Amino acid sequence: MKPDKRKKDRNNKSQSPSSEIKNSFNKYLIWVPFVFAFILYGNTLKHDFTLDDLPQIVNHKYVQQGWAGISKLATQDYWAASGISLGYYRPLSHISFAVENALHGNNPTIMHLVNILLYGLTGMVVFLLLSNLFRKMPLFVLLATLIFMAHPVHTEVVANIKSRDEILSFLNGTLALLLVFDYSKSKNWISLALAVIFFFLSLLSKETAMTTLAIIPFMLFFFTPKKGGYIARITLLFVTVSVGFLLLKHAMLGTLSGNPPVDINNYPYRDISLRIPTTLYIFGFYLWRLIFPFRLLYDYSYNQIPQVSWANPLVWVSLFIVAILIALAIKNLKRKNIISFSIIYFGISMTPGIAFVLLRGGIMAERFLYAPVLGISIIVTYLIFKLLPREKTTGRLVYDFKPRLSKLFIASFAIILTFYSIRTIARNPVWKNNMTLFSNDIKYGRNSAQLCKHYGSELVNQSVAATDKALKDSLMTEGVNELLRSVEINPRFGEAYFKLGYAYYQMRDFDTSIEYYKKANANSMTLANMALAYYMKGDYSEAMKLLKQSLQMDPENVTARTNMPLVTNAFNNKLKNMQTHKSKDANHFFDLGNMYVEQQNYSEALLSFKKSVELKPSYVGALINVGNCYYMLQDYDxxxxxFEEVLDLSPNNKMAFRNLSHLYGLMGNYDLQQYYDEKAKAN
Incomplete structure (x- = not known):
């Protein structure tokens, strides 16, 4: 005979999270996840800053201002300090970093400790939530919580300080779920108010907390007797909070979506027709990482997971699995089965990771599995608990560990927890610093242009810092090879070309350095570094020109500001020497003309370029500069x-065609303007 559910619900209504803790057993069990967090991640306390810790903490202008920077952090895009607008509004983690900076400076040990404390607190909150959802099942709750905490994919979040946004988002979102559930039983308005506050804090931590909004109605449906109207009203309240957050975000950032870069490294899946099969393929990867967490990577950017079509059989395997999961969730929906809820929880919390691929063509990232692991942990725990015997009359579990299946029950949990824990503890040292992370993950991430670039860059940095010549040369050679592999995978990877320019500059091969800088992204730093390469070559005119351009882009560029006086002095000295030096070399006067151009002295420049052409009548470059000087002096005829003389010497000269098109346009002769424009395009 089944127990009276109405009586059971009435009894449950009078209980709350606080009364649950008062249970003598749970009062002690709740501390197990907290201690477990230190067992799992205690070996990260001596870690340095790694990967995105640098731009988000160490080099973040406003984080480094401590208390004074908090007002700015509350109004900035998450990546604003790096000059990028992704439309991410996540001030809470940045504010926590700023507070820590004010209290202890950039101390990675304390920051790692805070992450572990927050993770331990997360374990306690998860335990509390599951204790309320699955009442009188403390062992089930504890084991599901520990499996969640032990999963190795969490290392990217806990061992990386920057990923505190993920921890805070999940922690606050789970607290909101706990308090909503408490309100559904106790009708305590304080619980509901606190739920709203924690939900809002979860949104301020990371926008992916919006998934909590979708989990709330399912949680109330599965675990309370509440009907549709009540569930809709509660859900609508949190929809209102979400709208308020979006309005705040727009008020602070001026946008909801930002202007994400279209670089192929982080957004490689551009073919819309292949988005769906590729998304299914990546979903399969996510499942594989959940079940078999081997060869974890911090980076899955281009071209680690290539875009695939429907012809790939793994796409159909993933689609089949998705169909089974949906069928199971629907089949058990009316019965309010644990499996159904867990699949729904998993699916909803996977939405950000899947949407990032499907809607924006973005990459896979293990941090997207942080919340979904909880759904899988509940499923695994539920299935293993099926091995335990039950009372025939009541159906209650019997904790009799003598039968063979009960021994399998113990062995299953022991194997999973031991395996996951060992994998987590072993993965943590990889996150100690950039070198340990890059050198380890490159073994399995050879197809990622970004990973090759990261590893190559770190090798080059270590080469520059090394004092032993043999080691210095070895590191530089290996670093350059990794960078070359990076641009081989992605021939348009500007950051890799920039680092190659830097590497060859350090090797004093300035021509090759300049060649790579020209292929890099044309930003202030690239121009400043390229200027130094020209300076080392003795081309002070070009060096000065590039430094001026660099400072126009970024007046605060330290490299450009520091080296401008040095280059200016060298330029002036060279100019004096060239002015007094008697020469019959066309190149001498060509260089002298360029130096006058840098001073905007076009009259003297014109004389120098004319002298160059006089000494070498076939010197097309000098003749073009003669025309340019006439143009700057507004002598258009x-x-x-x-430029017509240039075409006599070089009939297909594109620059001459362009300049003539521009000049005839200025003079109102639009037919000739169009004629020379077409010539320029044809060449």
Whole structure:
């Protein structure tokens, strides 16, 4: 005979999270997850800053201002300090970093400790939530919580300080779920108010907390006797909070979506027709990482997981698994089965990771599995608990560990927890610093242009810092090879070309350095570094020009500001020497002309370029500069005549066609403007 559910619900209504803790057994069990967090991640306390810790903490302008920077952090895009607008509004973790900076400076040990404390607190909150959802099942709750905490994919979140946004988002979101559930039983308005506050804090931690909004109605449906109207009203309250957050975000950032870069490294899946099969394929990867967490990677960017079509059989395997999961969830929905709820929880919390691929063509990332692991942990725990015998009359579990299946029950949990824990503890040292992370993950991430670039860059940095020549040369050679592999995978990878330019500059191969800098992203830092390469070559005119351009882009560029006086002094000295030096070399006067151009002294520059052409009549470059000087002096007739001379020497000269098109446009001769424009395009 089944127990009276109405009586059971009435009894449950009078209980709350606080009364649950008062249970003498749970009062002690709740501390197990907290202690377990230190067992799992205690070996990260001596770690340095790694990966995105640098731009988000160490080099973040406002984080480093401590208390004074908090007001700015509350109004900035998450990546604003790096000059990027991704439309991410996540001030809470940045504020926590700023507070820590004010209290102890950049102390990675304390920051890692805070992450572990927050993770331990997360374990306690998960335990509390599950204790309320699965009442009178303390062992079930504890084991599900420990499996969640032990899963190795969490290392990217807990061992990486920057990922505190993920921890805070999940922690606050889970607290909101706990308090909503408490309110459904106790009708305590304080619980509901606190739920709203924690939900809002979860959104301020990371926008993916919006998934909590979708979990609330399912939680109330599965674990309370509440009907549709009540569930809808509670859900609507949190929809209102979400709308308020979006309005705040727009008020602070001026946008909801930002202007994400379209680089192929982080957004590689551009073919819309292949998005769905590729998303299914990556979903399969996520499942594989959940079940078999081997060869974990911090980076899955281009071209680690290539775009695939429907012809790939693994796409159909993933689709089949998705269909089974949906069928199981629907089949058990009316019965309010644990499996159904867990699948729904898993699916909802996976939404951000899947949407990032499907809607934006973004990459896989293990941090997207942080919340979904809880759904899988409940499923695994539930299935293993099926091995235990039950009373025939009541159906209650019997904790009799003598039968063979009960021994299998113990062995299953022992194997899973031991395996996951060992994998987590072993993975943590990889996150000690950039070198340990990059050198380990490159073994399995050879197809990622970004990973090759990261590893190559770190090798080059270590080469520069090394004092032993043999070690210095070895590190530099290996670093350059990794960077070359990076641009082989992605020939348009500007950051890799920039680092190659830096590497060859350190090797004093300035021509090759300049060649790679020209292929890099044309930003202030690239121009400043390229200027130094020209300076080392003795081309002070080009060096000065590039430094000026660099400072126009970023007046605060330290490299450009520091080296401008040095280059200016060298330029002036060279100019004096060239002015007094008697020469019959066309190149001498060509260089002198360029130096006058840098001073915007176009009259003297014109004379120098004319002298260069006089000494070498076939010197097309000098003749083009003669025309350019006429143009700058607004002598358009002579400029046109000069560029026509250029075409006599070089009939397909694209620059001459462009300049003539521009000049005829200025003079109102649009037919000739169009004629030379078409010539320029044809060449």
């Amino acid at each position: 002579n400029a046109i005549a000069t």
